């Protein structure tokens with residue numbers, strides 16, 4: 107496709123997005139809250155079910171078909187590679203990792219996919235990818251998703267790579283992100299739609315990440331939970347249900363994961379997964395015991411010796427999970443329990459039954475160990 111056609115697609119996407127926003131009847135939010143601010147009201151349980159009986163899998167559309175999986179995604183961060191992918195997958199009982207791109211060669215990225223098998227994985231892509239690399243990647247039998255992973259995903263610059271992916275016959279399983287408003291969501295939606303994808307995913311979150319400095323360095327980005335609530339309502343109101351939503355960043359506990367999942371089909375996490383499944387280089391050990399993990403941002407100066415547009419930092423975390431399998435178990439238990447507090451046996455019922463309330467500062471303190 108030539109530049110003129112891409113420019114036309116970009117304009118057409120903008121027109122569609124503007125029309126959708128203009129006819130959206132709900133008032134725009136003035137205050138955005140995040141996970142710690144709100145909780146779910148417990149109601150009742152009319153069916154005598156055990157927590158272990160609720161259905162916690164979500165259906166996704168992959169590059170090859172459909173997949174019912176636990177809806178936890180590993181963040182595309184360079185300390186989370188094939189060992190993490192296998193552990194988080196947990197022989198099909200766990201979540202899905204989206205392998206990183208920043209700082210890695212094409213050959214390393216293909217090798218990471220192969221080494222992750224039998225786990226199904228996604229792979230992060232930038233806006234400049236070779237056709238030959240995409241071809242080889244798409245031949246990998248355990249590839250489930252490709253994820254256009256840039257800071258500002260509602261961006262016409264993704265059109266050429268979307269075109270290359272579509273030209274390989276891919277109709278589904280493409281993730282685009284990140285977006286941070288209903289305007290960004292609508293524009294990204296139409297970029298995907300006009301590129302010819304049938305089912306796709308839009309990743310939501312500008313600035314909530316644990317090692318993210320976007321909001322500090324640029325002043326841009328809004329509270330993650332309200333953003334998800336707003337985009338979820340917008341997506342459903344517009345009937346844009348061929349687009350699934352992944353919430354990306356800001357999860358500090360299984361409760362945060364649960365809250366995100368009420369307004370997204372999947373949740374991507376980096377910090378929560380900090381464990382012995384990370385790469386050896388970032389593990390901090392004492393007498394053979396895992397004490398901590400160094401987490402650093404993909405837009406920080408540590409990754410590619412980036413000198414400009416720094417929007418990431420680093421932090422040393424206490425490793426609170428042995429490995430990614432254990433982390434997934436904690437997420438699953440939290441979700442199963444949450445579902446039974448609102449009389450839900452599957453994720454659709456759960457999303458329909460959840461009502462959030464905003465808590466006072468004292469109530470937030472009460473929620474912690476005190």
Ligand SMILES: NC(=O)C1=CN([C@@H]2O[C@H](COP(=O)(O)OP(=O)(O)OC[C@H]3O[C@@H](n4cnc5c(N)ncnc54)[C@H](OP(=O)(O)O)[C@@H]3O)[C@@H](O)[C@H]2O)C=CC1
Pocket residue numbers: 182208232233255256257258261263284311312313314315318320354355403404405415417
């Ligand atoms: N979720 C989040 O809040 C954020 C996540 N990140 C993560 O950091 C990594 C590196 O990201 P990124 O810097 O995008 O990767 P790249 O440096 O590869 O940038 C990808 C493309 O996006 C463009 N781009 C980046 N930021 C912006 C922006 N704010 N406005 C317009 N265009 C932009 C770049 O153009 P140019 O550089 O020429 O402007 C470049 O063409 C990724 O893994 C990303 O997910 C980074 C920041 C925020």
Ligand SMILES: Nc1nc2c(ncn2[C@@H]2O[C@H](COP(=O)(O)O)[C@@H](O)[C@H]2O)c(=O)[nH]1
Pocket residue numbers: 181182183284313314315316317318319320354355356357374375376377378402403404405406417418419
């Ligand atoms: N603004 C930045 N965001 C970043 C960077 N590196 C990663 N990320 C984002 O964070 C999430 C993971 O968040 P967490 O709270 O679960 O740890 C990841 O998926 C990216 O979207 C960065 O350098 N800058």
